[in-house]
Amino acid sequence: MPxxxxxxxxxxxxxxxxxxINALAGGGTLVxxxxxxxxxxxxxxxxxxxxxxxxxxxxxxxxxxxxxVRPQLGAARALAVASVAGGLAxxxxxxxxxxRSFRVAVPYLILASCALLLGQDRLRDWVRPPAPTxxxxxxxxxxxxxxxxxxxxxxxxxxxAVFAAAVxxxxxxxxxxxxxxxxLGLYRAGSLVQVNALKQVLSFVINLVAAGFxxxxxxxxxxxxxxxxxxxLLGGTAGGRLVTVIDxxxxxxxxxxxxxxxxxxxxxxx
Numbered sequence: 077m078p079x080x081x082x083x084x085x086x087x088x089x090x091x092x093x094x095x096x097i098n099a100l101a102g103g104g105t106l107v108x109x110x111x112x113x114x115x116x117x118x119x120x121x122x123x124x125x126x127x128x129x130x131x132x133x134x135x136x137x138x139x140x141x142x143x144x145v146r147p148q149l150g151a152a153r154a155l156a157v158a159s160v161a162g163g164l165a166x167x168x169x170x171x172x173x174x175x176r177s178f179r180v181a182v183p184y185l186i187l188a189s190c191a192l193l194l195g196q197d198r199l200r201d202w203v204r205p206p207a208p209t210x211x212x213x214x215x216x217x218x219x220x221x222x223x224x225x226x227x228x229x230x231x232x233x234x235x236x237a238v239f240a241a242a243v244x245x246x247x248x249x250x251x252x253x254x255x256x257x258x259x260l261g262l263y264r265a266g267s268l269v270q271v272n273a274l275k276q277v278l279s280f281v282i283n284l285v286a287a288g289f290x291x292x293x294x295x296x297x298x299x300x301x302x303x304x305x306x307x308x309l310l311g312g313t314a315g316g317r318l319v320t321v322i323d324x325x326x327x328x329x330x331x332x333x334x335x336x337x338x339x340x341x342x343x344x345x346x
Contacts, residue, residue: 083115084303091304094126095133095311096318097331098253104130105250106189106335108304117297119179120170124295127249128287129304133312134280144273151230151264152277155238159278162239163285166246171293182248183339189251190335194328234263238278245282246289253279 079087090111094104105126112122138145145152170178230238237259245252256275264271290296 079115079299084300086111086115087300088303088307091129092307092311092314094130095308095313096315097311098130098133099137099312099315103189103250103328103331103335104133104308105248106186106331106338108308109250110334110338110341112297112300117300118175119182120175121295121297123170123178123248124290124293125297125300125304127283128290128296129301130308131280131283131287132305132309134276134283136309136312137276138280141273141276144270145277148270148274152274154230154235155274155278156281158235158239159242159281160285162242163246163282164289166243166248167286167289167293168246169243170247171290171295179342183342185248186250186335186339186342189248190332190339192251192254194332197325231263234259237263242278242282245279246286249283249286252282 087108090108094108096104097107098104108130109122109126112126113119117125238256241252241255241259244255253275256278257272260271260275264274
């Protein structure tokens with residue numbers, strides 16, 4: 077069924093919102109993917125089109141944090157190889173499985189993403205507990221603790237964990253950044269800023285590989301990509317500027333409520 081002008085406007089609005097939400101709190105896919113399905117795009121095609129369309133936002137985020145990635149280039153290269161392999165494996169899995177199987181799995185994937193999004197702050201505090209506060213009397217003479225420098229080479233456990241996260245990212249992707257942040261935080265030293273910058277780069281690599289594979293899969297709704305890609309880039313830019321103004325926690329809760337509603341709608345329509 078051909079899309080109308082209002083359909084394009086809805087897709088652009090959803091992509092713009094997704095770009096902003098990803099910059100502010102994460103979980104933007106929980107907005108853009110259901111919108112495409114609501115417009116009549118089949119679930120697999122919606123997921124594939126969403127991955128391709130939101131890629132500019134990941135590129136912008138990676139570029140913005142390039143200074144924090146430079147000291148970690150050795151590890152980034154090794155983990156990028158695992159990201160490429162995992163992202164490709166997840167992408168192949170998505171287009172190989174029957175569309176009906178993916179649609180059945182979607183509500184469970186959405187609920188898992190909602191749980192990750194809702195528990196993001198606790199997960200972050202768990203993998204990066206706050207540094208102990210120095211006593212007031214000694215604070216003037218005692219230097220603040222410095223996070224250990226990240227190692228140049230990642231451990232085999234971290235490589236395998238990133239590969240598993242990349243498979244999920246290539247297959248669906250909602251909540252990928254939260255999964256990567258948890259994995260990197262558990263198995264890699266460095267500040268939260270450094271870990272987040274590395275997470276951003278790996279997210280871009282995974283989505284780039286997935287988008288490249290999907291481009292030849294025959295599932296991409298190319299007529300939607302230009303408007304959604306431009307809107308996601310604008311939304312990501314706006315979200316980055318509003319990050320100090322909007323309550324990210326409240327935004328996450330709103331996205332989670334909407335995500336649960338979408339999961340229920342999938343179950344009802346199945």
